[in-house]
Amino acid sequence: MTKFNKSLPNHCSIFYKASSPSMIHAQNRTRSMEMEKKVSMDGKRVVSVLRKSLVKPDKETPKQTIWLSNIDLVSAFMSFTPIIYVYRYPQQSNLSPGEFFPIEGIKASLAKTLSVFSIYAGRLDSDETGRPEIKCTGEGTEFIEAACDLSIEEFGELIPSQELEDLLVPKNTSQQLPYMLVRYQVTRFKCGGVIIGLLAHHTTGDGMNSIRYFNAWADVHRGVVDVAKIPPPVLDRTGLRARSPPLVEYDHSEYQMPVKTLAPSNGNSMISPTISKTLRLSKDNIEKLKSKASGENLAATTFTAVVAHSWKCITKARKLSPEQTTRLLIGCDSKAIVNPPLSPLLNANAIVHLSSTMTVKEMVSCDLNRVATKIEEAKSFAHDKYVRSVVDFLDVRDGTRGVPPVQPTEVLAISWMRLPMYEADFGWGKPEFMGRAGIPYPGRLYLGKRTGDDGIWVTTTLEESDMGEFMKLFYSEFDYEVNGVMPETANGVVLHKANGIAPQKVIGETNGVIIREMISNV
Structure with a gap:
């Protein structure tokens, strides 16, 4: 029988161990803490962590253990997936800032959604041999409230980077099982806009699973769906169990x-x-x-x-x-x-x-x-x-x-x-x-x-x-050619239409290379 190491790679980490059973609802307890700040390398982007709390399903959920397939175990070493959702503040509305993504309401709808998608309120653990498995314990997920003194425009481009992840997505610090599978950070910006950072461990499922869960949360909050009528996820993964004896027919x-x-x-x-x-x-x-x-x-x-x-x-x-x-x-x-x-x-x-x-x-x-x-x-x-x-x-x-x-x-x-x-x-x-x-x-x-x-x-x-x-x-396939040097860049190259310069907009930039697209092609 294969033995499994209970320690995981450094990037598989968490803030909390199992919480107290007395913690029933997310909004009933918020962890007191000194102000924590996340700061970019250049010091220009600062995200202040205001509060951290634990969101649990709003009602009792079945306690069960989910067996993980070999494909899940491969994904376990892919660790967490950091995702962001960007929501602009509606300028033509009479909303006060507190009415746009109100924290207590968002947490309450999350608690309702977790009552259906209980896998996300569970923990990644291991069996007696050390093989990873998911335990649906209903212990909840971390919820971080944060703020930034910049507008979303001032914050800069939202291109994937370690710095962007560090600023807008929750971190994990533990290397030991059991640990939390999903956590959230809701960051409110000076302009009123909100970015929700989501960190989900890959053993919970694939991208479609995570998006379906997040979309259900949004629908529950908007009041367009009855929680009791949401089709629950199927958790039995034995359809991907290996055959006995195994039969390897290809060079993988x-x-x-x-x-x-x-x-x-x-x-x-x-x-x-x-x-x-x-x-x-x-x-x-x-x-x-x-x-x-x-x-x-x-x-x-x-x-x-x-x-x-x-x-x-x-x-x-x-x-x-x-x-x-x-x-x-x-x-x-x-x-x-x-x-x-x-x-x-x-x-x-x-x-x-x-x-x-x-x-x-x-x-x-x-x-x-x-x-x-x-x-x-x-x-x-x-x-x-x-x-x-x-x-x-x-x-x-x-x-x-x-x-x-x-x-x-x-x-x-x-x-x-x-x-x-x-x-x-x-x-x-x-x-x-x-x-x-x-x-x-x-x-x-x-x-x-x-x-x-x-x-x-x-x-x-x-x-x-x-x-x-x-x-x-x-971009060279789309009738662009090198046609000069941008004065504002040390080694910049401008790509223009082969038949002459037309109205343009910047559609990409890296290493001093500016890519411009003709407005007529947009």
Whole structure:
């Protein structure tokens, strides 16, 4: 029998251990504390923590233990996911600041929602062998009230970074089980706007699970749903149990730990600092990529076309040697493709990785259709037989060791385009923005829908030395060319329309490189 280590990596952490049974309702007890301040590196952004409290379900919930699958155990080492929701203060209203996201009301609606989604009020613990499991104890979640003396505009761009996560999302400090699975920070800004930071441990489920829960909280607060009629999440994950005996039918190199981490792409012995950027594509941009990615036997989807273009640009920007191999990893939700299908209400991790590889020489020289075809070949493995083989492989390999880190020659692509990301309306409108507050490792690529149009955004994290070149390559497909130096930047490059300068707006910037888009194309 496999023995599990009860200690977890440093990034798996918490503020509290189990709370007193007498703590029944969130709003009935607030922990007294000295004023805590979160300060940015330059000292210009300060978030003051006003109060910390514990929100519990507003009624008794079933006490049960949730068995975790091998895919869950891989996700356990992905630790926490930091998310932010941005809500602008409605300027044309008669609301007083206290009536916009009133703290006690928000906590009360959260307590009601937790009575249905009790998994989020539980604790990650372990069984007698040390194997991680979730215990639905009803002990509650941390709720932090915070304030910032800046407006949201003055606070600056909300691009994923460790600093943004530190300022707007709760932290974890403990390395020992049991610990809290979810926590929140509600930060009110000088302009009246609010940013809700959410930190959820990945063992609670995937992105769709977290969004469904958050959206339900918003609906409960808005009063448009009867709590008693909310379909509860399905917590039984045994549909993803390994077979006995296990049957591994594929080479699951995506889950095999490398003997050693590959050297950084620039050849240095030290990995350079990372940076994240969000790039925007209009509907016309997307259609152009889809046209170039399609061919006789392939009608490329938005995901395939944009990921193919991004993978190609990242590979070029990294300046890898021609004989190296670059690999794309794709996250695939297996709930609907296994047989029998899993419930869409299942709170669990069911994402498996598919992959495609190319030599760098082929990647940089081939057309986009060739790259897209390789991606479609990888997607063809999205079926029950492959998923079952993954689960069995993790059982043989020992799923507690986590998933290998994305290597300097790899890209991990994750689609959020079908997630209902912008539906959480607490009563004053939908969020202006929802996304990750931090992306800790380079090589990750997230795709999501833009609000208000048919475009998408692409957020990626790369080594800082590669980002500027990547952005130039990324936008070079859309009739832009290098056309001069911005006087306000030391090494800036302006990308203009090939047929002359037109009215522009800045759509991206990094390392002194300014990317401008023609107003006529917006």
